[in-house]
Amino acid sequence: MENEQKERRDFIGMALGATALVGIGGGLGFAAKRTWDPLPSVKAAGFTTVDLSIAKPNELLVEKWRGKPIFILKKTVDMKPNDRDILIGTDRFHVSIGLCTHLGCIPAYKKDEHIFFCACHGGVFDASGIEEPGLPPPSPLEIPPFKIAGTKLILGEEGPEYKQMLAAGITV
Amino acid sequence: MRELKIFAVVVFFSLLTYWLVEPYAHHQMHMKVDKDGKEIVIKSHGFTYDGTDDIAEAERKGDAALVTKKKAFWADVKTVAALKGNAAAGETVFANCIGCHNGANINMGGVIPPNLDHSGAIYDKNYLIALIKDPAMAGNVDHKYADTSLHPMGSIKFTVSDNQQIADVVAYMQEKKAGEVTPKEAFTEACVRCHAVRYTKTTQLGDTPKFKHKKDELAHEIKVIEEQDLVKAYMGNLPPDLSMMIRARGEHFMETFIENPQGQLAGTSMPRVGLNQEGYEKVKEYLTEAGDPSKKAREQLGPWVIGFFVFFTILAFLWKKSMWRDLH
Amino acid sequence: MAHFEKANSLNEWMDQRIGLNTLKRVLNTEYWIPKDINFLWAMGMVLAATFGILVISGIFLLMYYKPDTNLAFDSVNYTIMAEVGYGWLWRHIHGIGASLVFLIIYIHMFTGIYYGSYKRGRELIWLSGMGLFVAFSAEAFSGYMLPWGQMSYWAGMVITNLFSGGSLEAYGLVEWIRGDYVPGDAYLTRFFMLHVFLIPLVIIGLIVLHFGTLRLPHVNNQEGAEIDFEEAADLWKAGKRKESKVIPFSPVFLSKDVFVMGVYFILFFYLVFYNFNFAMDPVNFDPADGLKTPAHIYPEWYFLWSYEILRPFSKDVGLIAFGIAQAALFFLPFIDRSPNVAPAHKRGLFKYWFWALIVIMIALTALGKLPPTDPLFATLGLIFAVAFLFMGPILFVITMFEKKIEKGA
Numbered sequence: 001m002e003n004e005q006k007e008r009r010d011f012i013g014m015a016l017g018a019t020a021l022v023g024i025g026g027g028l029g030f031a032a033k034r035t036w037d038p039l040p041s042v043k044a045a046g047f048t049t050v051d052l053s054i055a056k057p058n059e060l061l062v063e064k065w066r067g068k069p070i071f072i073l074k075k076t077v078d079m080k081p082n083d084r085d086i087l088i089g090t091d092r093f094h095v096s097i098g099l100c101t102h103l104g105c106i107p108a109y110k111k112d113e114h115i116f117f118c119a120c121h122g123g124v125f126d127a128s129g130i131e132e133p134g135l136p137p138p139s140p141l142e143i144p145p146f147k148i149a150g151t152k153l154i155l156g157e158e159g160p161e162y163k164q165m166l167a168a169g170i171t172v
Numbered sequence: 173m174r175e176l177k178i179f180a181v182v183v184f185f186s187l188l189t190y191w192l193v194e195p196y197a198h199h200q201m202h203m204k205v206d207k208d209g210k211e212i213v214i215k216s217h218g219f220t221y222d223g224t225d226d227i228a229e230a231e232r233k234g235d236a237a238l239v240t241k242k243k244a245f246w247a248d249v250k251t252v253a254a255l256k257g258n259a260a261a262g263e264t265v266f267a268n269c270i271g272c273h274n275g276a277n278i279n280m281g282g283v284i285p286p287n288l289d290h291s292g293a294i295y296d297k298n299y300l301i302a303l304i305k306d307p308a309m310a311g312n313v314d315h316k317y318a319d320t321s322l323h324p325m326g327s328i329k330f331t332v333s334d335n336q337q338i339a340d341v342v343a344y345m346q347e348k349k350a351g352e353v354t355p356k357e358a359f360t361e362a363c364v365r366c367h368a369v370r371y372t373k374t375t376q377l378g379d380t381p382k383f384k385h386k387k388d389e390l391a392h393e394i395k396v397i398e399e400q401d402l403v404k405a406y407m408g409n410l411p412p413d414l415s416m417m418i419r420a421r422g423e424h425f426m427e428t429f430i431e432n433p434q435g436q437l438a439g440t441s442m443p444r445v446g447l448n449q450e451g452y453e454k455v456k457e458y459l460t461e462a463g464d465p466s467k468k469a470r471e472q473l474g475p476w477v478i479g480f481f482v483f484f485t486i487l488a489f490l491w492k493k494s495m496w497r498d499l500h
Numbered sequence: 501m502a503h504f505e506k507a508n509s510l511n512e513w514m515d516q517r518i519g520l521n522t523l524k525r526v527l528n529t530e531y532w533i534p535k536d537i538n539f540l541w542a543m544g545m546v547l548a549a550t551f552g553i554l555v556i557s558g559i560f561l562l563m564y565y566k567p568d569t570n571l572a573f574d575s576v577n578y579t580i581m582a583e584v585g586y587g588w589l590w591r592h593i594h595g596i597g598a599s600l601v602f603l604i605i606y607i608h609m610f611t612g613i614y615y616g617s618y619k620r621g622r623e624l625i626w627l628s629g630m631g632l633f634v635a636f637s638a639e640a641f642s643g644y645m646l647p648w649g650q651m652s653y654w655a656g657m658v659i660t661n662l663f664s665g666g667s668l669e670a671y672g673l674v675e676w677i678r679g680d681y682v683p684g685d686a687y688l689t690r691f692f693m694l695h696v697f698l699i700p701l702v703i704i705g706l707i708v709l710h711f712g713t714l715r716l717p718h719v720n721n722q723e724g725a726e727i728d729f730e731e732a733a734d735l736w737k738a739g740k741r742k743e744s745k746v747i748p749f750s751p752v753f754l755s756k757d758v759f760v761m762g763v764y765f766i767l768f769f770y771l772v773f774y775n776f777n778f779a780m781d782p783v784n785f786d787p788a789d790g791l792k793t794p795a796h797i798y799p800e801w802y803f804l805w806s807y808e809i810l811r812p813f814s815k816d817v818g819l820i821a822f823g824i825a826q827a828a829l830f831f832l833p834f835i836d837r838s839p840n841v842a843p844a845h846k847r848g849l850f851k852y853w854f855w856a857l858i859v860i861m862i863a864l865t866a867l868g869k870l871p872p873t874d875p876l877f878a879t880l881g882l883i884f885a886v887a888f889l890f891m892g893p894i895l896f897v898i899t900m901f902e903k904k905i906e907k908g909a
Contacts, residue, residue, distance in 0.1 A: 033676075036690065042680050066681040067790045104793035108408055119408025122439035175538045182540075182607060185858060192866035193801045194778050200870050200877075201796050371578050412786075416577055420785035422777075463785075466581060466588035473589070474773030481769060485762030488755070495755040498741055499535060 047156040049149075052088055060109035062098060065155045069098035069106055070144060071116070072153075075127060079114060082128035084143060084170050086161065088151060095153065096129045096141035101172075107141075116141070143171040206232050214435045216427040219449045221299045222246060225432045226312050245309050249302045252335045257343025265341040268331050277377060279399060281324030282406025283365040284376070292350035294358045294451030300342045303446065304332055311443025312434050324406070355461065358454035362445050363414065366403055371415040371462045376400055407441045418456070418463040426456065528750035532733050534721035535747050541719065542760035543608040548707070549761055550601045550768075557594040558696065560587075565646065567692035569685045572648035573787045592772045592780070598640055599779035600768060602802035605633055613832070614854055616724055616841045621717035623833040628710040630830045635703045637803070642695035644800065645688060649784030654797045656683040656691075666816040682790055724841035796871065804868030805861050809889075811872060812882035821889060828892050835892055838899035846905065849898040853891070860888050 038046075048065040055061055055074040063070040075085065075092040085092040100107050100118040107116040107125065115132075116125040124132040129141035147159030158166075165171050204212040212232075217224070223246025230238040272285040291300070302310035306329055308320035320326055332338060364374060373380040375396045383389040404410045421429070428435055430452060433442040447455060460467055507513035514520040533541075564584050566575040580587035609629070612618055618626035641659065645652045660683070664674050679686030718729055727745050735744035747753050771779070778801070783794055799807050810822040840847055844854040867881040 036676055036679060038675055038679050038681070039686065042684070042686065046681050067684075069791065099791060099793075104791060105409065106791060117408075119439075119441050178538055178540065185862065186603065186607075189801070189862050189865055190778065192862070193804065193869050197866065197869040200874070370574075371582070416785040416787075419577075420782050422782065463577075464581075470588065470592075470773055474769070477769045477773065478766060481762060481765045485759065485766060488759040488762040492755040492759040495752050499747065499752070500742065 047154060050153045050155065051151065052091075052093060052153055053151040055093065058111055058114070063155070065144060068144075070155060071096050071098040071109070071129075071141070073109065073127060079127045082130070083168065084128050084130075084140070084165065086146065086148065086153070088148065093153075094128055095143060095146060097144050098141070100125075100137055101131065101139045101141065102136040139172055140170075207234075214428045216424075216431060219296060219431060219447055219452050221296050221302065221431075221444075221446060223249070223302075225435055226309075229312075229434060229438075242309075245302070245306065248305060248335075249298055252301045252305070252338050252342075253298055255336060255339035257336075257339035257341075257346075259340070259344040259347040261337075262340035262342070262344025263348070265332055265337050266344050268328075269341070272325075279402045283324065283403055284399070285325075286361050286365050288345065288349055288361070290349060290351065290353040290357055290361055292344075292346035292348070293353045294362060294448060294454065295345075295446045296448040297342060297346065299444070299446030299448075300345060301338055304328055304338050304341065308443075310446065312432060313441065313443045315439075316441060353450075353454060355454045355458035358447075358451055359458040362447055362451060362455060366407065366411040366442075367414045368400075369414050369459075369462050376403055409441070411442065414459060414462070416463045418459040420463075427452070430455075529748050530733065531749040532729050532736075532746040533719050533749055533753040534725075534727055535745055536721040536723060536725070537719075538722060539756070539760050540607065540611040541753075542757040543604055543611060545754075545757040546761055546764050547601065547604050547608060549764075550597055550604060551703070551707070553593060554597045554601065555700070557590040557597065560590040561594055562696055565692075567646070567689045569648060569688055569788070572646060572688060576647045577785065589772070592776050595780040596768060596771045596776060598643060599800065599802070600771070601636065602640070602800075604764075605636060606802070609633070609829075610858065613857070614844045615720050615722065616836075616843070616847070617720035618833045619836060620839065620841055622713075622720065624713040625710065625717065626833050627830065628706055628713050632703065632706045632710060633829075634826075635699055635706055639695060639699045639703060640800065640802070642691040642699060645683075645691045646695060647784055648688060648788045650786040650788055650792075650794050651781050651784040651797070653683055653788035653790065654794055655799055656687065658797055659799075660687075662810075662819065662822075666819045683788075720841065722843065724843060726841075798869050801865065801869070804866075805864035805888075808864040808868035808881055809885045811868070812878060812885050821885060824889060831892075832895075835896050836899045837896060838902035838904075840902060840905045842905055848902055850895075850902060853895055853898060856887075857891055860884050860891065864888060 046066055048063055048070070050061070050063050050070075050072060052072070052074070055072060057074045057076045058079075059074070061072040063072060071094070073094040075081075075094060079092075081092060082094075084094065084096075086095055087093075098106050098116075100123050102118065102123050105118050107118040107123065109115075110117050114127045116127075116129070118124070118137070123135050123137040125137065125141055126132070129143075131137040131140055143162070143165060144155050145158045146162050147154045147157040148161055162171070204214065206212055223242060227239060227242045227246065230242050269288060272280055273288045274285070275287050277284055299310060303325075306314075306320050306323075307325040308314040308317050308323040311323075313323075314320050317323055317326075321329065332341065359369075360374075360378065364378060365376065368375045376399045377392075377396055380392065380396075383392065400410055418426070425436060429437070430445065430447055432444055433440050434444075504516055507516055511520065515522075561580060564575060564579050564587065566572055576591070580591055582588075584590075612626065612629070641655075645656050660674055660677050663677055664670050675681060677687075678684070679690060718727070721727070725745075729746060732744045732746040736746060736748070781800075786794075798804065806822060806825050809825045810818045812818070813821055838847070838850070844851045863880070863884045867877055867884060870877045872878045872881060
């Protein structure tokens, strides 16, 4: 009899403990998780849509995406095609994160020579973002994740074309 | 005594670690090597300029034509430096300079031409001669130009071409444009055309005035941004704000970088500005005031605090001894 | 209600209400410490003092610091360093303190390892101490973010990237930790919260636990001798100070601690006034710039050894090795199979193991900062990282065969 009562008391105590743990602990944990999530305004700023139809050949467009500059260059016919180009119809575009892969300075586009030139340590990239050998930059300009939507480009989303490039290992 | 032996071991390993992660690692990180992997030692040469660095750099590049060009240029500078300048005659030549260096705060070809009021005091004589002969060569930024006369001040060599004229105008500056110079004046004349210092409210346009109306304040801000855009277009990047530079770079870096920016940052678009020892000291004083104003207080307070703890430790030792006397 | 007499003094009044005299006796005058110790036994109190200094200087800094990416850098470097009276002193003290606290933690840890003070009832002392080490590491890292200089930003970027788990590419987790795609405002403010509130709270809790774990097994001594503390205490109380093997914490043990602290403070303030760059990296006086990576990114010196374990391997292996290295030290009391509680020089092969550990940790620390582009440094890094990983299994084996030392014979 007494034993039974003790068991009962123990059971109720444990049930209370478990309820408190699951309810308060779980609730707090969930709330903490949600509170730490990136805010909607931050998330919204993480995707940039660029209209490529306004780009003019051999004129560099610079957009900002997640705190980084993005280079968009519509190639002219005499510029060498490259697998890293984004094709929209028959137009070829070079799109990359505009940070020198040496130390992260922002290179300038030299229209006449069709090169990106970094003023910090003299690095040079061609119109496909490929580094000139023998100079400081160790790798080509990085291609950000993108998705093609008509003539528009959504930066931050991974479309099939980007996934292909990624698989081929040519985004960096 | 055993305890001292243990102490020695602890000190040894602590100092070894310190030496490895500080002096040794930093030396390895910032070491510059030539093509054969030999270390290039960059030393200050007392803020005098004779082209030694420039010629050595050209030699390391293995560019024979450039070596000849640099050698010839600095030999020319030496010839002019040997001439006796006439300050009175120099005054008329100086009129050529005032055309641009007029204090009007108007950007010309990239930067606002600096005021020359203390040019004789803060710049080195050889450098001034070199600058008038060919500004891009003097600044050691000739690699930026296909033709050095394309430098914003490049046309000077067509207006003042005679060696005696150069000697005269430099003599004039050293005599009449010298005098007492404050750190602020030295800094403004030598650096402000490119660099802002937000801790002293200085921009590329000079001191930021106080505005009564928000509208005027914003108008000034726009003017600053426009000026910065011009400087940026000319230099490739906006030169950094110098507020904290005195803490961000060591003394050695500052000295050697100002003497020859290419030595520390090969390819940089910053030209050599040609400060002499006095000019450098003044600029350093200004930057210290901006970025490390507590330096004086720190150095004054240091010995007192350390002295206090020495005294504290002596007392603590005596207390410990009295406590432990009858324990063994 | 309990019966209270009229108190004749403040001391008595307090004693009636919170048992002041009992507290004093239990925590001070009759808290027994072995007599056979050296200055390394003072490191605990030196750490407590340094933590106190960090709290005090931190409170002053907190009054002017602004956790906002637009304001943080200038609130530290202009407001605190240039405008606030003695603001520069608080900052230098805080910076030096943060660095020296790790020097002392390492000395304290190696002392524990050398004298075997983590075994036979002292396991919890070691575990709570390791907990403190982790908490202090988190405290140091979060604090390093606050000035929002170049090193703050890029160290934050690199370290939070570790949570992507290599090939797992858990960028969702990284973004969750940052509250943004790159370290930004949300990131700075949450690390500010961690640094000034949550982690200090955890540290204080762990310090109490760490002290608590000492109580029953008592502090170890230079020979690892087993002492009958009650008998020794009785001898002391009977005035036989020479014969007793123990001393009371206060004032006898404390008098030695205070002297060691004095020597330590001379070093501390020499660094505060004259040699602070090692603890306040000049690169961090450049404001954070997400568009410009510094030439060399390296953590503060006390993280270098674990950073170097990450570096020489491929991404995934590196992360696993890094994870093992972080956890391995926790298990020390259970890896060491020998029952001997004795200084390393009396423990055969363990002696060589100990000094090898010191050499490996220092080598890793140095290589963590040296440029890995140099093939010599890269190779050495790999060798020492692998050596470190083998130290655990080696310890397990050599201590299994360690000869038992007969005590008191």
